Amino acid sequence: QHRARLVISCPDRPGIVAAVTSFLYEQGANIVESSQYSTDPEGGTFFLRIEFDTPMMATRKANIEKAFAPIAQTFQMNWRFRLHNDLxxxxxxxxxxxxxxxxxxxxxxxxxxxxxxxxxxxxxxxxxxxxxxxxxxxxxxxxxxxxxxxxxxxxxxxxxxxxxxxxxxxxxxxxxxxxxxxxxxxxxxxxxxxxxxxxxxxxxxxxxxxxxxxxxxxxxxxxxxxxxxxxxxxxxxxxxxxxxxxxxxxxxxxxxxxxxxxxxxxxxxxxxxxxxxxxxxxxx
Amino acid sequence: QHRARLVISCPDRPGIVAAVTSFLYEQGANIVESSQYSTDPEGGTFFLRIEFDTPMMATRKANIEKAFAPIAQTFQMNWRFRLHNDLxxxxxxxxxxxxxxxxxxxxxxxxxxxxxxxxxxxxxxxxxxxxxxxxxxxxxxxxxxxxxxxxxxxxxxxxxxxxxxxxxxxxxxxxxxxxxxxxxxxxxxxxxxxxxxxxxxxxxxxxxxxxxxxxxxxxxxxxxxxxxxxxxxxxxxxxxxxxxxxxxxxxxxxxxxxxxxxxxxxxxxxxxxxxxxxxxxxxx
Amino acid sequence: QHRARLVISCPDRPGIVAAVTSFLYEQGANIVESSQYSTDPEGGTFFLRIEFDTPMMATRKANIEKAFAPIAQTFQMNWRFRLHNDLxxxxxxxxxxxxxxxxxxxxxxxxxxxxxxxxxxxxxxxxxxxxxxxxxxxxxxxxxxxxxxxxxxxxxxxxxxxxxxxxxxxxxxxxxxxxxxxxxxxxxxxxxxxxxxxxxxxxxxxxxxxxxxxxxxxxxxxxxxxxxxxxxxxxxxxxxxxxxxxxxxxxxxxxxxxxxxxxxxxxxxxxxxxxxxxxxxxxx
Amino acid sequence: QHRARLVISCPDRPGIVAAVTSFLYEQGANIVESSQYSTDPEGGTFFLRIEFDTPMMATRKANIEKAFAPIAQTFQMNWRFRLHNDLxxxxxxxxxxxxxxxxxxxxxxxxxxxxxxxxxxxxxxxxxxxxxxxxxxxxxxxxxxxxxxxxxxxxxxxxxxxxxxxxxxxxxxxxxxxxxxxxxxxxxxxxxxxxxxxxxxxxxxxxxxxxxxxxxxxxxxxxxxxxxxxxxxxxxxxxxxxxxxxxxxxxxxxxxxxxxxxxxxxxxxxxxxxxxxxxxxxxx
Incomplete structure (x- = not known):
């Protein structure tokens, strides 16, 4: 239905979670689960997995990805959106x-x-x-x-x-x-x-x-x-x-x-x- | 030293995590651990615990709390900052x-x-x-x-x-x-x-x-x-x-x-x- | 094949295991597993389960039971032999x-x-x-x-x-x-x-x-x-x-x-x- | 007090448990715990540990050991009696x-x-x-x-x-x-x-x-x-x-x-x- 997840890894630095969650908020998404881990806040790698609900996610996925690309680039992210129903x-x-x-x-x-x-x-x-x-x-x-x-x-x-x-x-x-x-x-x-x-x-x-x-x-x-x-x-x-x-x-x-x-x-x-x-x- | 944590509970609605993490970012904080839970994304209660590092936290605590108060009010939060060393x-x-x-x-x-x-x-x-x-x-x-x-x-x-x-x-x-x-x-x-x-x-x-x-x-x-x-x-x-x-x-x-x-x-x-x-x- | 088990419960008193194992030895049985428990050595109830191998057990079962009956009576036993293959x-x-x-x-x-x-x-x-x-x-x-x-x-x-x-x-x-x-x-x-x-x-x-x-x-x-x-x-x-x-x-x-x-x-x-x-x- | 234990290992063959428990019975012992294991009923090694109560065990230990020696020899046992209180x-x-x-x-x-x-x-x-x-x-x-x-x-x-x-x-x-x-x-x-x-x-x-x-x-x-x-x-x-x-x-x-x-x-x-x-x- 409307559920999807975003998985990210990137060099750790301040502001990642703020940037990602602000983006999702602007897209109308409600976060239902979020997990994160950093190997080291100073110079380590940061990992984030967010599960969220947003109406019409299936049809909007490509647009959301396009909109997210600049943020991903700023933070040098490896990232992927996946629909919950995309088996x-x-x-x-x-x-x-x-x-x-x-x-x-x-x-x-x-x-x-x-x-x-x-x-x-x-x-x-x-x-x-x-x-x-x-x-x-x-x-x-x-x-x-x-x-x-x-x-x-x-x-x-x-x-x-x-x-x-x-x-x-x-x-x-x-x-x-x-x-x-x-x-x-x-x-x-x-x-x-x-x-x-x-x-x-x-x-x-x-x-x-x-x-x-x-x-x-x-x-x-x-x-x-x-x-x-x-x-x-x-x-x-x-x-x-x-x-x-x-x-x-x-x-x-x-x-x-x-x-x-x-x-x-x-x-x-x-x-x-x-x-x-x-x-x-x-x-x- | 510089570590503190913020614990929040409030009615669930979109934008909470974005607001909180953006605030922490502006305060120069680096999030080292974050956990969240919602009893129900629709009309439930949302809980958030964030552990973060920020320089001079001990001396800045009162100011940070003051700056956070409007956000807390917007989302009707129960909230508390606590210094890691405040036993x-x-x-x-x-x-x-x-x-x-x-x-x-x-x-x-x-x-x-x-x-x-x-x-x-x-x-x-x-x-x-x-x-x-x-x-x-x-x-x-x-x-x-x-x-x-x-x-x-x-x-x-x-x-x-x-x-x-x-x-x-x-x-x-x-x-x-x-x-x-x-x-x-x-x-x-x-x-x-x-x-x-x-x-x-x-x-x-x-x-x-x-x-x-x-x-x-x-x-x-x-x-x-x-x-x-x-x-x-x-x-x-x-x-x-x-x-x-x-x-x-x-x-x-x-x-x-x-x-x-x-x-x-x-x-x-x-x-x-x-x-x-x-x-x-x-x-x- | 030749495997069977004997399960016993009776009032605890000295000599039970000696009597039972001597009997099994005389019947040509080799004990492969034995477990016992007493609720109280003084006046309690004693429980014994012995698994043993003996040739021709299936055909000899009735005879063995008959031979065991006097011992069982002496110790007031509840007892049962069962063949391993008797499902x-x-x-x-x-x-x-x-x-x-x-x-x-x-x-x-x-x-x-x-x-x-x-x-x-x-x-x-x-x-x-x-x-x-x-x-x-x-x-x-x-x-x-x-x-x-x-x-x-x-x-x-x-x-x-x-x-x-x-x-x-x-x-x-x-x-x-x-x-x-x-x-x-x-x-x-x-x-x-x-x-x-x-x-x-x-x-x-x-x-x-x-x-x-x-x-x-x-x-x-x-x-x-x-x-x-x-x-x-x-x-x-x-x-x-x-x-x-x-x-x-x-x-x-x-x-x-x-x-x-x-x-x-x-x-x-x-x-x-x-x-x-x-x-x-x-x-x- | 009156508690002791006997630990045995020997080549497995029929009659070991019968011999040992009959001996203990004759010595007036009441078995309170017994455990046994055989690596293989045919030609394997047999292990037995028996915990028992018998009056005056402490003073009678040497005599009991002496009386047990022939049985031990018959079955080629490694064996040891130990008093519960012999720390x-x-x-x-x-x-x-x-x-x-x-x-x-x-x-x-x-x-x-x-x-x-x-x-x-x-x-x-x-x-x-x-x-x-x-x-x-x-x-x-x-x-x-x-x-x-x-x-x-x-x-x-x-x-x-x-x-x-x-x-x-x-x-x-x-x-x-x-x-x-x-x-x-x-x-x-x-x-x-x-x-x-x-x-x-x-x-x-x-x-x-x-x-x-x-x-x-x-x-x-x-x-x-x-x-x-x-x-x-x-x-x-x-x-x-x-x-x-x-x-x-x-x-x-x-x-x-x-x-x-x-x-x-x-x-x-x-x-x-x-x-x-x-x-x-x-x-x-």
Missing amino acids: QKLAIFVSKEEHCLLELLWEWQAGELLADIAVVISNHEYMRESVESIGIPYYFIPVTKEKKAEAEGKQLALLNEYKVDTIVLARYMQILSPEFVAQFPAKIINIHHSFLPAFVGARPYERAYERGVKLIGATSHYVTDDLDEGPIIEQDVARVDHRYHPEDLKRIGRIIEKTVLARALKWHLEDRVIIYQNKTIVFN | QKLAIFVSKEEHCLLELLWEWQAGELLADIAVVISNHEYMRESVESIGIPYYFIPVTKEKKAEAEGKQLALLNEYKVDTIVLARYMQILSPEFVAQFPAKIINIHHSFLPAFVGARPYERAYERGVKLIGATSHYVTDDLDEGPIIEQDVARVDHRYHPEDLKRIGRIIEKTVLARALKWHLEDRVIIYQNKTIVFN | QKLAIFVSKEEHCLLELLWEWQAGELLADIAVVISNHEYMRESVESIGIPYYFIPVTKEKKAEAEGKQLALLNEYKVDTIVLARYMQILSPEFVAQFPAKIINIHHSFLPAFVGARPYERAYERGVKLIGATSHYVTDDLDEGPIIEQDVARVDHRYHPEDLKRIGRIIEKTVLARALKWHLEDRVIIYQNKTIVFN | QKLAIFVSKEEHCLLELLWEWQAGELLADIAVVISNHEYMRESVESIGIPYYFIPVTKEKKAEAEGKQLALLNEYKVDTIVLARYMQILSPEFVAQFPAKIINIHHSFLPAFVGARPYERAYERGVKLIGATSHYVTDDLDEGPIIEQDVARVDHRYHPEDLKRIGRIIEKTVLARALKWHLEDRVIIYQNKTIVFN
């Missing part, structure tokens, strides 16, 4: 483990995931029925070491075709090539099945078991070239003890994984996550 | 249980409680040494049913003498009279040893034991005439099971109580807590 | 809210709910397709104030027909009559959408919102004649703040509800829950 | 950070730490007054790179003199030599200020800040030759966000550190922790 198009990548995908589909059906799930891509056939039964296209693209480039080519074509904005790796167990990742900066969200930076890489639950930790966790992060080293969006943990075998850790971990991924994705879709120097500011 | 004077009331008092003293000594602990008042002699050894005055005022009014009279005299801003009931096991409470609206903070509204009143741990709950909790709230019914500032819980006797619940509960009270008090001292219709808005 | 038959009652049912179905399909979901009964048609599509019978039995007895008669007939052991009220929004409840002592598990004993009764999220609590919760308990007063099996909470409206509390609460109910039900199905004086001992 | 002698090592030491002292004064704090040793003078004021000897032993061996010699002499059973490193910021550690196997408990295995080594809070984690933690573990690699006893975490600087992480971390260390130490003192293959079994 991002998602591609969900999945392998054999289904719990994260099912959670996202369930939340989407319940109206709690404000996105358009455009396509599900998997290196297995396993989840086809669950996905297609609710009207979402499902593509099986097998990935082998030798034909990885070819597979990624097919994936890219689909992402293009469906005009995908954000890719969710919902326990997708293939490593994407640097070339692939480079095409989607800050647009690929992964769920890693450990409390990073503990247990980077493969078989984290087995290694957690070996180490004898008393809490296990999961981490949702943006994907960068460095495996499991991208900016962390959200993490959570659950308590375990000496009686838990790796299979038990996996079972408990599934609940953490799907919850953490869903939270991270929602915040991303609402433009609540800003990347800064391999860390995230999360306005939640 | 509130605290009175801590305590009975026999010492853990909450000790926690507050420890945090105060560690420089983490930004207040001036002016006086400790108790209906027991028990804690005198711990309090006086760090240079805080300690008053023993016994309270009996018959002489309650007399005791409260002595307490009020001390609160007056020490110019106390906020009273902390750190497991003070006497009920204050309505007349006493009426003199300190939104200025008395209690810690109740249950997860309110469960187990209002006496002996909450024994009753939690009887009911067989699987989590116990503590609640810090402002004191009003209705026992344990005042606005809740903070709550927390801990897990228990069938093996725990009331004594165990009390032991575990002590950790929750002192932690919850300390958090609530800090937020109160930093003007992060606003009361609205027997609930609190907490900007933390 | 309980469940009836799930549901109204309009689907999340608890879906969670149970999902866990059941994932092989994590060791039970036989015999039938789903609802006072709405809403969930029929989800249930029937995985091969579970679904019965729509409308309930009105006037025809409640008739509806319960139909329900009882189904419970009889399907030989149901345990009834799960997965957000079933009708109150069962005392007559109905009396037929299933310690066999009906409910999920209440509050942190009991706070917000007993209707509309707990709305009341939690009104009271301004900082944590919301859910409670799974056995159903007795007293509404929401039965023995608590499990509880959990989640943090909320002033920004959450009742709708938000419900959304967050759904995750707690389904998690708490699933945990409580699993423990019940594994005979880990023992009722004693309106409280539960949970050996988990 | 371990503790040495607490501390550097400049005081919170962990203060917590232990506070719990000890409150009667919740069942140990005899024999001596506090520090490489600073800082905490002398707090320690001596409650009657515990305090030794200042400066540690420099060059004179580390000499310092450890002095420390060992004190540990000898005070007949110390367990050493607690309560944020002691010196690394103990392998020779020192070798003299106290499974008897030195450390608190590491991170959620291990994340941030092994120095400056964990700074590194947690750099990595942008959303939870920070602390880990209590037994000290072995490998830095921060010993068996983990207990861990916990707290939530943080982008606004927290390293100083804030340290402040929050202090609460986790002291809580986790106190829990781990209590379990150790009650013989609830058993080390097995660089992991711990914790019967709590």
Whole structure:
């Protein structure tokens, strides 16, 4: 309807909030939520996210952007207006483990995931029925070491075709090539099945078991070239003890994984996550 | 030094944030933290807390307040500027249980409680040494049913003498009279040893034991005439099971109580807590 | 396969564990898990749950029970052997809210709910397709104030027909009559959408919102004649703040509800829950 | 008084619990708590901890041990009886950070730490007054790179003199030599200020800040030759966000550190922790 949001980052200096909120007031906007953060009031970077209501926002968006441009230039802003109803198009990548995908589909059906799930891509056939039964296209693209480039080519074509904005790796167990990742900066969200930076890489639950930790966790992060080293969006943990075998850790971990991924994705879709120097500011 | 904060509540309408932040900008202030909340953009109440740095704030405060008055009037604001270094004077009331008092003293000594602990008042002699050894005055005022009014009279005299801003009931096991409470609206903070509204009143741990709950909790709230019914500032819980006797619940509960009270008090001292219709808005 | 469990309660006195474990040893059993609790070593009640492996348990069960009877009599035991593979038959009652049912179905399909979901009964048609599509019978039995007895008669007939052991009220929004409840002592598990004993009764999220609590919760308990007063099996909470409206509390609460109910039900199905004086001992 | 405990580990095979509990029954003991764990019923290791009451236990201990020896030999047990009132002698090592030491002292004064704090040793003078004021000897032993061996010699002499059973490193910021550690196997408990295995080594809070984690933690573990690699006893975490600087992480971390260390130490003192293959079994 009339709701939109403005997200800004710029060098910190006095007057930013005054300039932005005065502008919005002149445009007839009523601010309903506002969050800000500065890495350092002296010479740092300033981040601002404002959610506001204003009549006819959808039709006036281009004009408002045009009017805002001079202010943005004055303050050297990176900025973006987005309509609340302008849903991002998602591609969900999945392998054999289904719990994260099912959670996202369930939340989407319940109206709690404000996105358009455009396509599900998997290196297995396993989840086809669950996905297609609710009207979402499902593509099986097998990935082998030798034909990885070819597979990624097919994936890219689909992402293009469906005009995908954000890719969710919902326990997708293939490593994407640097070339692939480079095409989607800050647009690929992964769920890693450990409390990073503990247990980077493969078989984290087995290694957690070996180490004898008393809490296990999961981490949702943006994907960068460095495996499991991208900016962390959200993490959570659950308590375990000496009686838990790796299979038990996996079972408990599934609940953490799907919850953490869903939270991270929602915040991303609402433009609540800003990347800064391999860390995230999360306005939640 | 140069830091101060402005806390505002007023009827919500467009332009509030623009007006306030433009004013602060003109005063040379740099906003370092800003939080806002509206109960309803249409006809609701708007709350704003801004922390800012501005040179010479201490000496300029009166002038700034004077300059702000017309804006405040326009928007029908309740408002207050407070210097970061303008510490509130605290009175801590305590009975026999010492853990909450000790926690507050420890945090105060560690420089983490930004207040001036002016006086400790108790209906027991028990804690005198711990309090006086760090240079805080300690008053023993016994309270009996018959002489309650007399005791409260002595307490009020001390609160007056020490110019106390906020009273902390750190497991003070006497009920204050309505007349006493009426003199300190939104200025008395209690810690109740249950997860309110469960187990209002006496002996909450024994009753939690009887009911067989699987989590116990503590609640810090402002004191009003209705026992344990005042606005809740903070709550927390801990897990228990069938093996725990009331004594165990009390032991575990002590950790929750002192932690919850300390958090609530800090937020109160930093003007992060606003009361609205027997609930609190907490900007933390 | 060869796994079984023995659950005992009896007056506490020396020698119980020695007698039971010696008996199991003579039967060739290897104990894999053992939990015990005494309300009071002097004159209290003793509870014991032992999980063990022994070859041919399924065929030998009757003989083992016969051999155990004299020991049980000596110590005045309530006792039961149950084979690990002897699954309980469940009836799930549901109204309009689907999340608890879906969670149970999902866990059941994932092989994590060791039970036989015999039938789903609802006072709405809403969930029929989800249930029937995985091969579970679904019965729509409308309930009105006037025809409640008739509806319960139909329900009882189904419970009889399907030989149901345990009834799960997965957000079933009708109150069962005392007559109905009396037929299933310690066999009906409910999920209440509050942190009991706070917000007993209707509309707990709305009341939690009104009271301004900082944590919301859910409670799974056995159903007795007293509404929401039965023995608590499990509880959990989640943090909320002033920004959450009742709708938000419900959304967050759904995750707690389904998690708490699933945990409580699993423990019940594994005979880990023992009722004693309106409280539960949970050996988990 | 009459309470004692027996802790056993041995190769798993049928009949262990029967043999042990029959023996205790014959000795007139009433079991008040029993915990057991097997790494694998087939060829694994079995662990058992039994707490029991028996009249005159203190005077009969030697006789009971003698009578138990044949059973222990039959099952190849590692075993130990310990009287509930037979308190371990503790040495607490501390550097400049005081919170962990203060917590232990506070719990000890409150009667919740069942140990005899024999001596506090520090490489600073800082905490002398707090320690001596409650009657515990305090030794200042400066540690420099060059004179580390000499310092450890002095420390060992004190540990000898005070007949110390367990050493607690309560944020002691010196690394103990392998020779020192070798003299106290499974008897030195450390608190590491991170959620291990994340941030092994120095400056964990700074590194947690750099990595942008959303939870920070602390880990209590037994000290072995490998830095921060010993068996983990207990861990916990707290939530943080982008606004927290390293100083804030340290402040929050202090609460986790002291809580986790106190829990781990209590379990150790009650013989609830058993080390097995660089992991711990914790019967709590």
